Amino acid sequence: MEKIIFLDRDGVINEFPGRGEYVTRWEDFHLLPSAKKAIALLTASGFEMNVISNQGCVSGGLLTLQELETITSKMLKGVESAGGRIHGVFYCIHKTADRCKCKKPQTALFHQAARGRDIDFSSAYFIGDSEEDMQAGENIGCRTVLVLSGRAQEEDLSRFLVKPQIVKKDLLDAAQWILEVKKKS
Secondary structure, X not given: OOXXXXXXXXXXXXOOOOOOOOXXXXXXXXXXXXXXXXXXXXXXXXXXXXXXXXXXXXXXXXXXXXXXXXXXXXXXXXXXXXXXOXXXXXXXXXXXXXXXXXXXXXXXXXXXXXXXXXXXXXXXXXXXXXXXXXXXXXHHOOEEEEEOOOOOOHHHHHHOOOOOOEXXXXXXXXXXXXXXXXXHO
16 A cells, blocks of 8 residues: 655645745755655655645746746755655646636646556545645545644634644654554554
8 A cells, every 4th residue: 555645835845935935045045854754754664755736836937937936846856865855746826716626725736646547545644734725635535644733723713614633743743653654553
């Protein structure tokens, strides 16, 4: 059985830029130290990690695809320098008004990440920082983990229509929990 984790980007891997804000320059992308440790830990434990992220700032004209690719490349190098590996990065660059099938909470990006493999999504995890992420995880059938290092805070949970299966402080806390669960199974 494959060990697969899907990760949101902003607020999970890097500092959350703020509501309505986007990371549009590398200088504004701040990799969370705990995220680097978490990805290294999960990599060493045999997990495949894929990033699933909405980046509507591209179609909104705030960022070019080339600029997004530059940020992504540097993010991957930062993760690798800490001993981690992200296998794939899948972005939706559309605005909500575009009504695409890839913008979370839709599931097309998860299927792209599967790359034609027969993935058992029910044994995979989706770690995100928003209700939208929890909805996407539920829609694809993943186990959902909400981290409080980004958009959502504990007091927001009472308003969530789709509740996470577990809430953790950050990606490192989530990674340690996942490894505990796997050890027991």
